Amino acid sequence: MSWLNLVIRYIQYHKLKTLILVASIFLTAFLPITIMILLAQFNEKIISRAESTPLVIGARGSGLDLTLHALYFTTKRPDKIPYSMAAEIRETGWARPVPIYSQFTARGFPIVGTSLDYFKFRNLQLAQGQSLSRLGDCVLGSQIARKLQLGPGDRLLSDPDNILDLGGQYPLKMLVRGVLEPTSTPDDWAVFVDLKTTWVIEGLGHGHQNLAEETDDLKVEVRSDGTLQATAAVLPFMEITDSNIDSFHFHGETADFPVTAVIAVAPDEKSETLLMGHFQAGGDETQLVQPVGVIEELMSLVFQVKKFFDLNAILIAIATLFLLILVLVLSQRLRQREMQTMFKLGCSRGTMLLLQLSELAILFLFSSLMVAVAVWAVWILAGDVVQSLLIGSHG
Amino acid sequence: MGKQLLVHCVLLILFLVSFNGCQNGGGDQESGSSFGRQTRSNRVSTVSYPLDYMTRRIAGDSIATELIAPPAGAPDQWTPDEKQIQTLQESDLIIANGPGAPFARWMVRVSLPESRICHTTDNLDLQDFISVKDYRVVHRHGPEGEHSHPFMVAQTWLDPLTAKKQAQQIAVALETGYPEMASVFRDNLRGLEKDLDGLAARMEVIPDGQVITSTPRLKFLTRAAGLEDTHLLWFDLPQEPSWSATEEQDFVARAKQSNSKNILFDTAPPDWLKNRLNALGYQTYSLNSFSHGGLPEDANSDFIRIMNENLETLQNGLSQ
The missing domain is CATH 3.40.50.1980 (Nitrogenase molybdenum iron protein domain)
Structure with missing residues (x-):
């Protein structure tokens, strides 16, 4: 095996050349394979999430924005619709409404206001603690709990809507009641609260001291008609506790309060069709979208673009092949004296060919190994990468 | 050497299987929580005595009915405790009034499965509701500025014919939830309707x-x-x-x-x-x-x- 020793010595001596050739082969193979894996994972994840969400109702506008918001709680917030839309869906008897109001964040993660039906709909199970019980409670997705090191009994503060708006809403300190099992979906990256808790964060509901018992003139003014007027000195509670929960209340009809989307869970295709007809014939304020249709449309566009990438990859592969041939031909010329010496030493032409082919084989073998390792790593990480792409910058 | 390796492999597989089994066991225990609950509890919760009475009359003895309401002497602003909230969350149905006649205002302070709430005022006509315009709570919240809302009267059951419509809505909800007992509910509803018609007849005199x-x-x-x-x-x-x-x-x-x-x-x-x-x-x-x-x-x-x-x-x- 002295010829193999010679090959290895040659490769070791020409480090730069070897490195360039290996890198060329590696990149030519690795990039298209990586794109293929990421796209396959992306397609699988986004389609499966869309398939598990039959219908979404929201404000008229971009159907894609609405779908991505309802599925991934994206930070691009669609317009609001009244909560009465959920009642309208329920009254048709064709579907079960699951409202979503995702307008605020807590330490950068989306706060998703919904009803307990959402957990049943997505089949979310608790890993620790208990479910939502009352205003101010929250349940964390597994990744948030891990990242923020929070568990049942801890508190999490909602982010102020605008830090420059000193007169804006007060943040709410929420009580972490439970942590969900990991699901490898955007639910792992969401802070779930009761819909009414998001209305409290928005300022539509609040708790404060009993004004009738307040004697401080700075806090309460008596109007000319005898009614009490709270002044700005009366601060709403920023944390909902056993001692102040009874004072929390909403002014107005909750039916008029906002939500950003309503998922309609229809039991069968007939009900789904009837509901679609109902909303298509409805007003100009709302729209009903089928997430699968919207996502498939998006993916067909993505796959159209991918065709250009595929063509590009083929052209790069051909160019790389030509480059390799050129390098080999040039190195053949440079090595002519070396070959003559070996010939004079008694080396046959067959052995010399074997030496050169072995060099090439080792380069390809080494590049293939690197590609295999890198693809394996991509395969492992692709799920998380795709997930973080889908949920934006939260992760 | 080969035998030893085989034994280690078998032990490793057994360990992994048993570990997975433990994890599944834990999951099953958690499924008793309100999340992902699939089974019926044969229990209905109500949020006021008149609704509780009507539900009991219609459901008879076949369904357990639980009234979640403030104890005597409790303040107007009252919130159920953890146990009561759990009862509500585990009920098949929660019988309540509804928008337009909101009773049990504590319901806005607790997390309830909305799909299982039966709004008994859903089938009332607009003219059935009563709004009091001279009693308004003036307040300010959110971006809207100062505004007020009229007071909606919640004691719908004091009108026997309105109570009858609510009873019919309760019967529909029970029939949907427990279709196998529909005929019992319908028979019981007829008895209740007769009593409510009796009250309405007394009102006329x-x-x-x-x-x-x-x-x-x-x-x-x-x-x-x-x-x-x-x-x-x-x-x-x-x-x-x-x-x-x-x-x-x-x-x-x-x-x-x-x-x-x-x-x-x-x-x-x-x-x-x-x-x-x-x-x-x-x-x-x-x-x-x-x-x-x-x-x-x-x-x-x-x-x-x-x-x-x-x-x-x-x-x-x-x-x-």
Whole structure:
């Protein structure tokens, strides 16, 4: 095996050349394979999430924005619709409404206001603690709990809507009641609260001291008609506790309060069709979208673009092949004296060919190994990468 | 060497299988929580006594019914405890009023499975609801600035025909939830409807006239009885005398809008107020509007009996 020793010595001596050739082969193979894996994972994840969400109702506008918001709680917030839309869906008897109001964040993660039906709909199970019980409670997705090191009994503060708006809403300190099992979906990256808790964060509901018992003139003014007027000195509670929960209340009809989307869970295709007809014939304020249709449309566009990438990859592969041939031909010329010496030493032409082919084989073998390792790593990480792409910058 | 490797492999597989089994066991325990609950509990929760009475009458003994309401003497602003919230979350159905006649305002402070809430006022017509325009809570929140909302009267059950519509809605919800018992529910509903029709018939013989009511809470009763009603806004009556001259003048001015000298209270008025009103020439009568939501004080009494007592009091008072 002295010829193999010679090959290895040659490769070791020409480090730069070897490195360039290996890198060329590696990149030519690795990039298209990586794109293929990421796209396959992306397609699988986004389609499966869309398939598990039959219908979404929201404000008229971009159907894609609405779908991505309802599925991934994206930070691009669609317009609001009244909560009465959920009642309208329920009254048709064709579907079960699951409202979503995702307008605020807590330490950068989306706060998703919904009803307990959402957990049943997505089949979310608790890993620790208990479910939502009352205003101010929250349940964390597994990744948030891990990242923020929070568990049942801890508190999490909602982010102020605008830090420059000193007169804006007060943040709410929420009580972490439970942590969900990991699901490898955007639910792992969401802070779930009761819909009414998001209305409290928005300022539509609040708790404060009993004004009738307040004697401080700075806090309460008596109007000319005898009614009490709270002044700005009366601060709403920023944390909902056993001692102040009874004072929390909403002014107005909750039916008029906002939500950003309503998922309609229809039991069968007939009900789904009837509901679609109902909303298509409805007003100009709302729209009903089928997430699968919207996502498939998006993916067909993505796959159209991918065709250009595929063509590009083929052209790069051909160019790389030509480059390799050129390098080999040039190195053949440079090595002519070396070959003559070996010939004079008694080396046959067959052995010399074997030496050169072995060099090439080792380069390809080494590049293939690197590609295999890198693809394996991509395969492992692709799920998380795709997930973080889908949920934006939260992760 | 090969044998040893085989043994290690088998042990490793056994360990992994048992570890996975433990994890699954843990998951099953958690499935007892409100998340992902798939099975029926054969339990229905209600949020006020009249709704509880109607539900029990319709459901009979086949379904367990639990009333979640403030205990006697609890403040108006009351919130159920953890155990009660869990009961609500685990119920197959939660029987409540609904938008337009919101009762049990604590419901906005707890997390409930919305799809299992039966809004008994859903099948009421718009004209069935009562809105009080002169009692408005002026406030400011969110970007909207200062505004107010009218007071919606919640005691729908005081009108027997409205209560009948609510009972029908309860029956529909029960039939949907427990289709195998639909015929039982329908039979029981017929009995309840007969009793409510009986109350409605009694209302018709009450002479037309005018009354003053202490709060708008009695409006469903007075409307059903065909009475012209001038309401006061005496929601919280102090037990100790605390009537200023201005307040008395305000009352007299308001009471003059009615020709009636009869004031109906939805709870027993304190003695000092009763005496003061008597001195001013007004007669007071106490009715039960079930506004507290809890069970009646007299365990032997029930909704129909108390409504009959209300009508008797009303009839006697107006006949004088």
